[in-house]
Amino acid sequence: MTVLEVSRYRPGVDAEPVFQSYDVPDHDDWAVLDGLNYVKDAVDGTLSYRWSCRMGICGSCGMTVNGEPRLTCGTFLADYDGPIRVEPLRGFPVIRDLVVDIEPFLGKLSSVSPWLIRKGEDPASEFAQTPQQLEAYKQYSMCINCMLCYSACPVYVLEPDFLGPAAIALAQRYNLDSRDEGDRFDVLSTDEGVWGCTFVGECTSACPKHVDPAEAIQRYKLTAAVRSVLPWVRP
Numbered sequence: 001m002t003v004l005e006v007s008r009y010r011p012g013v014d015a016e017p018v019f020q021s022y023d024v025p026d027h028d029d030w031a032v033l034d035g036l037n038y039v040k041d042a043v044d045g046t047l048s049y050r051w052s053c054r055m056g057i058c059g060s061c062g063m064t065v066n067g068e069p070r071l072t073c074g075t076f077l078a079d080y081d082g083p084i085r086v087e088p089l090r091g092f093p094v095i096r097d098l099v100v101d102i103e104p105f106l107g108k109l110s111s112v113s114p115w116l117i118r119k120g121e122d123p124a125s126e127f128a129q130t131p132q133q134l135e136a137y138k139q140y141s142m143c144i145n146c147m148l149c150y151s152a153c154p155v156y157v158l159e160p161d162f163l164g165p166a167a168i169a170l171a172q173r174y175n176l177d178s179r180d181e182g183d184r185f186d187v188l189s190t191d192e193g194v195w196g197c198t199f200v201g202e203c204t205s206a207c208p209k210h211v212d213p214a215e216a217i218q219r220y221k222l223t224a225a226v227r228s229v230l231p232w233v234r235p
C-alpha cells in the first residue's frame with residue numbers, strides 16, 4: 001500500500017489544516033489523482049478536490065505533491081518512496097480540503113483582454129496566417145490555466161496583486177498574433193505587471209505544458225522599455 005497524507009481543512013469550522021493518512025493500493029499506472037479517487041469512493045466520501053479530464057487537459061487537478069505544484073493526474077504513485085503528502089496549491093485561499101479559490105486568478109486572466117482585438121472593419125475573407133506567424137505565439141496558446149506557475153512563483157505568493165505568469169503569457173499569446181491590433185501596455189507595463197517579476201524562473205520549471213511564461217515576461221519587459229524611451233530618442 002501507498003500512504004497518502006492529505007490536507008483536510010474546513011475554513012470557519014476547523015482551527016487549522018490537519019493531515020489525514022489514507023492507505024491506497026499500489027498500482028504502477030495509478031496517478032496521485034487515482035489514489036484520491038480511491039479514497040473518495042471507498043474510504044472517505046467527504047474528501048474535497050477538483051478534477052475533470054484525467055489527461056492533462058482541463059487544468060483543474062493542480063495540487064501540491066510532496067512540496068511541489070503538480071497536476072495530480074500526471075504525477076504517479078510509483079514515482080515516490082514512502083508517504084506522499086498532498087496539499088492544496090500554495091498561494092490561493094482554501095475553500096475546503098484541496099479545493100482553492102480560483103476567482104482572483106480568473107480576474108487576472110480577463111484583465112489582459114484575452115481575445116483578438118481589431119480596429120476598424122474586419123475584411124470579409126478569413127485571416128490567413130503563415131506557419132511562422134502561428135509559431136510566434138503558439139506555445140503560449142498551450143496554457144491550460146492550471147495555476148501551477150502561480151503556486152511556484154515566489155513573487156505571487158508574497159504579492160497577490162502581481163498579474164502573474166499565465167496572465168502575462170496569455171497577453172503575449174495575443175500581442176504576438178499577427179491578427180491582433182490591441183494594446184495591453186497599460187495593464188502589462190506596471191509594478192503589478194511585468195515589472196513585478198524578479199525573474200526567478202520557477203514558473204517555467206513548473207509548467208506541465210512546456211509554456212515559457214518567464215520568457216513571455218522578459219520579452220514584454222523589453223517591448224515596454226523600448227516603448228517608454230522611444231518618445232525621448234525620436235527627433
Ligand code: SF4
Pocket residue numbers: 142143144145146147148149150165166169203206207208209210211213
Ligand atoms: S503557463 Fe503552464 S503552469 Fe501556468 S497556468 Fe498555463 S499551463 Fe499552467
Ligand code: FES
Pocket residue numbers: 051052053054055056057058059060061062071072073074
Ligand atoms: S484532471 Fe484535467 S488536467 Fe488533471
